[in-house]
Amino acid sequence: xxxxxxxxxxxxxxxxxxxxxxxxxxxxxxxxxxxxxxxxxxxxxxxxxxxxxxxxxxxxxxxxxxxxxxxxxxxxxxxxxxxxxxxxxxxxxxxxxxxxxxxxxxxxxxxxxxxxxxxxxxxxxxxxxxxxxxxxxxxxxxxxxxxxxxxxxxxxxxxxxxxxxxxxxxxxxxxxxxxxxxxxxxxxxxxxxxxxxxxxxxxxxxxxxxxxxxxxxxxxxxxxxxxxxxxxxxxxxxxxxxxxxxxxxxxxxxxxxxxxxxxxxxxxxxxxxxxxxxxxxxxxxxxxxxxxxxxxxxxxxxxxxxxxxxxxxxxx
Amino acid sequence: xxxxxxxxxxxxxxxxxxxxxxxxxxxxxxxxxxxxxxxxxxxxxxxxxxxxxxxxxxxxxxxxxxxxxxxxxxxxxxxxxxxxxxxxxxxxxxxxxxxxxxxxxxxxxxxxxxxxxxxxxxxxxxxxxxxxxxxxxxxxxxxxxxxxxxxxxxxxxxxxxxxxxxxxxxxxxxxxxxxxxxxxxxxxxxxxxxxxxxxxxxxxxxxxxxxxxxxxxxxxxxxxxxxxxxxxxxxxxxxxxxxxxxxxxxxxxxxxxxxxxxxxxxxxxxxxxxxxxxxxxxxx
Numbered sequence: 309x310x311x312x313x314x315x316x317x318x319x320x321x322x323x324x325x326x327x328x329x330x331x332x333x334x335x336x337x338x339x340x341x342x343x344x345x346x347x348x349x350x351x352x353x354x355x356x357x358x359x360x361x362x363x364x365x366x367x368x369x370x371x372x373x374x375x376x377x378x379x380x381x382x383x384x385x386x387x388x389x390x391x392x393x394x395x396x397x398x399x400x401x402x403x404x405x406x407x408x409x410x411x412x413x414x415x416x417x418x419x420x421x422x423x424x425x426x427x428x429x430x431x432x433x434x435x436x437x438x439x440x441x442x443x444x445x446x447x448x449x450x451x452x453x454x455x456x457x458x459x460x461x462x463x464x465x466x467x468x469x470x471x472x473x474x475x476x477x478x479x480x481x482x483x484x485x486x487x488x489x490x491x492x493x494x495x496x497x498x499x500x501x502x503x504x505x506x507x508x509x510x511x512x513x514x515x516x517x518x519x520x521x522x523x524x525x526x527x528x529x530x531x532x533x534x535x536x537x538x539x540x541x542x543x544x545x546x547x548x549x550x551x552x553x554x555x556x557x558x559x560x561x562x563x564x565x566x567x568x569x570x571x572x573x574x575x576x577x578x579x580x581x582x583x584x585x586x587x588x589x590x591x592x593x594x595x596x597x598x599x600x601x602x603x604x605x606x607x608x609x610x611x612x613x614x615x616x617x618x619x620x621x622x623x624x
Numbered sequence: 625x626x627x628x629x630x631x632x633x634x635x636x637x638x639x640x641x642x643x644x645x646x647x648x649x650x651x652x653x654x655x656x657x658x659x660x661x662x663x664x665x666x667x668x669x670x671x672x673x674x675x676x677x678x679x680x681x682x683x684x685x686x687x688x689x690x691x692x693x694x695x696x697x698x699x700x701x702x703x704x705x706x707x708x709x710x711x712x713x714x715x716x717x718x719x720x721x722x723x724x725x726x727x728x729x730x731x732x733x734x735x736x737x738x739x740x741x742x743x744x745x746x747x748x749x750x751x752x753x754x755x756x757x758x759x760x761x762x763x764x765x766x767x768x769x770x771x772x773x774x775x776x777x778x779x780x781x782x783x784x785x786x787x788x789x790x791x792x793x794x795x796x797x798x799x800x801x802x803x804x805x806x807x808x809x810x811x812x813x814x815x816x817x818x819x820x821x822x823x824x825x826x827x828x829x830x831x832x833x834x835x836x837x838x839x840x841x842x843x844x845x846x847x848x849x850x851x852x853x854x855x856x857x858x859x860x861x862x863x864x865x866x867x868x869x870x871x872x873x874x875x876x877x878x879x880x881x882x883x884x885x886x887x888x889x890x891x892x893x894x895x896x897x898x899x900x901x902x903x904x905x906x907x908x
Binding site: 444453562564565575584593594614618619622 | 672674675676678679682683764766768796798799800801802804805806808809811812813814815827828830831832833834835880881884885886887
């Protein structure tokens with residue numbers, strides 16, 4: 309083989325060295341990367357799950373992963389010093405406390421977050437990326453339609469100070485899904501009983517959303533579920549914490565999927581790939597179906613959706 | 625009774641993450657296997673990522689224990705499932721047809737039943753997208769799908785064909801629990817494309833017609849069988865009674881409900897299929 313053929317790639321690279329060098333550097337960037345994981349509290353199961361899923365995917369892509377549990381770190385100065393000493397290429401913060409501290413001490417480092425409730429309340433910089441904690445409205449409503457297809461009239465209680473935009477969006481999306489939204493605004497929590505009495509007889513299901521103006525305290529939660537039970541209406545909601553009160557269907561974001569999404573984002577950041585969505589909506593869902601409660605309420609569910617259910621609650 | 629050793633009480637199972645429930649079940653299984661006669665249905669499905677192992681264990685144990693000395697053991701890890709099989713544990717193995725074809729090359733299994741849903745024995749995986757014009761635009765894209773990475777990569781490779789096979793290495797996968805999640809991830813821009821079954825895309829049309837209308841199919845895979853019930857070749861006669869119980873599940877409402885948790889509503893005996901179909905499952 310003529311010598312010049314063997315040398316051709318080298319010659320081309322030398323000629324185009326301005327192009328070849330960055331390519332080589334970028335291609336190996338993530339393999340040598342140092343990632344600092346800052347976990348708000350490693351004893352919280354959901355935080356641990358998201359971290360494990362992230363690490364599982366990133367281990368083969370990162371040079372070194374440093375893991376910090378804020379519950380074990382007595383002073384925030386220690387985190388600041390660690391960031392200075394280690395100079396990580398990326399900081400992955402899990403939970404609100406970790407995100408706040410990572411933003412505060414991270415300097416110019418890219419900060420990635422997940423498991424931050426209502427991330428919009430924090431200041432976001434140009435180097436912040438993340439996976440939101442709440443499912444998209446579209447997914448939330450589609451899964452209600454999928455699992456409980458017979459329930460077309462959906463009632464909701466909300467305080468306009470907290471949820472006006474969300475409800476306007478829900479109204480629009482529900483029309484596309486042939487669902488009807490029946491709204492009841494709550495401005496004074498003392499009226500809750502009356503408002504429930506007005507709303508529940510007119511709907512097939514109560515959609516309980518995260519609204520501090522409605523679910524102000526435990527007593528308010530108990531009132532909502534007691535009334536729903538009295539009117540024999542199932543409750544569809546966003547957190548498994550409500551199953552003990554008798555929620556019939558709970559749809560929330562799947563935690564390990566959030567960790568995998570964060571890992572995909574981390575790879576893109578480290579490789580300096582263009583990122584279309586810097587804050588992603590959680591892609592995976594976790595569904596709990598309380599068939600015991602639905603049986604008590606004489607409400608049918610779509611049995612063809614059973615292979616999508618994570619937790620099935622039967623009567624004991 | 626030996627069977628109680630296998631059972632994870634519901635109150636405990638509910639608090640356990642899926643993998644922990646599986647490990648606990650396995651530990652108990654070892655004790656019970658040493659003790660005696662209980663026969664087990666082993667389950668592993670690389671085509672789904674729904675963490676419902678605790679629910680499956682509870683529901684199937686309740687059903688099977690009412691039919692005899694039987695229980696159910698789901699697996700979240702392929703390697704654990706395969707080592708159970710290579711140790712020649714007795715019982716019936718529920719596995720995906722994709723996995724069956726791979727396993728059969730090293731561990732001789734005999735497929736006896738094939739899963740059915742709404743009269744269909746087979747499914748087809750498809751690749752759908754909202755914004756991409758064709759397959760060539762997949763370089764650098766994230767594709768969402770349900771199942772193990774091995775499974776998703778093999779489906780993708782099949783759909784890319786030889787012309788676009790080099791794209792596979794440039795594609796990121798995002799594993800989500802179920803097909804409907806993958807399809808919706810495309811809708812809100814987290815993934816550029818989704819791998820799902822054709823039937824899941826049809827379900828999306830019923831649930832959210834607007835989102836369905838935005839998706840187009842870029843490629844289709846070959847048809848494959850749904851879940852398979854198989855036994856180790858030398859043990860077919862020993863497992864006849866358990867196979868009968870499994871086969872009859874679709875004929876009783878309580879059994880059908882459990883099958884639906886696996887995405888099925890019944891079974892068909894492979895020896896009753898058309899020769900062309902059964903041949904696909906009989907190949908060594």
